[in-house]
């Protein structure tokens with residue numbers, strides 16, 4: 413069966429629009445992906461037919477809304493192959509999922525306990541741990557990067573010691589696109605009895621995952637990067653772990669009984685979902701997981717891999733080597749998140765000119781300043797591709813870059 | 822936006838060399854995009870005598886730093902704050918700039934007005950010069 417990119421594109425109304433009078437070439441998928449009709453419709457249907465608060469109502473709509481919300485949890489559980497839906501906690505995104513762990517898991521840590529992150533992390537997997545360090549005196553250690561933008565796994569034994577309680581690293585770098593060999597992280601962490609948290613924000617937009625096979629303890633991701641609405645995300649963790657952790661935020665929906673003296677908390681996952689959750693957004697995320705599971709075929713993956721390969725080789729051919737790829741040079745063990753610098757031209761100038769060609773890119777530090785320092789650049793230009801991108805997108809990128817370099821030098 | 826005048830200014834790198842004995846040095850960052858301007862100034866008798874700078878930033882920021890270095894020499898130190906405000910008004914409100922004004926050259930950046938996210942890139946060198954002049958005069 414071949415992959416019909418035009419049919420897929422027709423499910424995304426926004427891809428038909430123009431910007432600055434040019435067809436839109438959306439290559440900023442790592443920041444936020446677009447939404448297909450299947451997801452838009454699910455959200456709209458929910459708001460029109462089933463809008464109500466969840467968990468505590470005894471009327472028809474409240475029960476329907478609760479069912480839709482819990483069904484979305486089941487969808488997500490299936491998408492990540494969780495052993496049970498109660499392991500799936502709705503959050504507002506990756507950032508809030510990681511902050512939840514930093515608070516709930518962090519509460520059990522003592523001064524001198526170590527948490528290991530990496531040089532490739534997004535600020536959302538750095539700053540919560542620095543804040544925890546301020547609160548409780550933990551020590552933060554860093555797995556270095558290799559010159560081709562991967563985690564330097566040969567250094568794991570130097571960084572992960574007996575004092576390590578948690579290793580928190582990214583599944584796929586939002587700058588270099590490098591795909592982490594999770595099993596090596598898990599092996600090293602388990603050897604010292606440490607837990608593993610994976611930031612999956614850049615991995616899940618490319619298809620379902622299997623948290624059980626990965627062997628990790630926590631997995632975090634955002635809806636808006638995987639074709640779902642904003643304001644919804646997931647923290648997955650083993651049920652025993654969630655049972656043992658204290659709640660992060662307190663409020664309604666996360667309790668069983670409250671007296672003025674004390675509170676008995678609800679069971680997971682609701683223990684971690686204080687307050688009215690983003691219900692329609694959760695329904696949208698559920699729909700997105702079903703949509704993506706269907707789209708993710710070997711043919712679709714091949715389609716994206718081909719575009720990534722063309723982009724990488726096209727970049728190498730432009731302007732006699734003035735472009736430097738920040739990350740793996742080839743297509744092995746990487747996803748189509750492609751960062752580069754153009755010698756003598758600032759990323760914002762590149763992006764501005766490409767924008768005038770209808771090409772949406774991202775330029776700057778990508779919330780990964782330590783990695784920028786490592787590569788000794790102030791920022792990069794990033795093209796991030798996904799299933800609905802096509803040949804015209806890649807051509808527009810390469811032609812626009814050529815024009816930008818001619819104009820600015 | 823990248824009109825020839827702006828590109829030429831940026832490439833001219835006018836004043837893109839640090840001063841040996843500055844009266845004041847100021848470094849300013851634009852946290853939004855990471856642009857950084859370090860600017861040296863020498864002043865005497867209420868006039869700007871020399872400007873040198875180092876820019877780690879985009880072409881707009883470089884062009885603005887070049888323009889500042891080109892046009893500031895010999896101007897009154899108290900013309901810098903109004904020049905910055907004039908540029909801001911031009912960018913944000915499309916204000917008219919009259920031709921006989923010493924800093925009427927800020928109109929070079931008129932095409933940037935419609936790109937809100939880039940206004941700070943152009944303003945940063947003016948802000949650095951304003952602060953540097955203030956510091957230099959405080960020292961006197």
Ligand SMILES: Cc1ncc(COP(=O)(O)O)c(C=O)c1O
Nearest residue numbers: 505506507534536586613614634
């Ligand atoms: C690798 C990675 N982690 C975390 C995040 C933060 O996601 P959010 O802003 O949706 O919480 C991002 C988003 O850019 C990301 O790319």
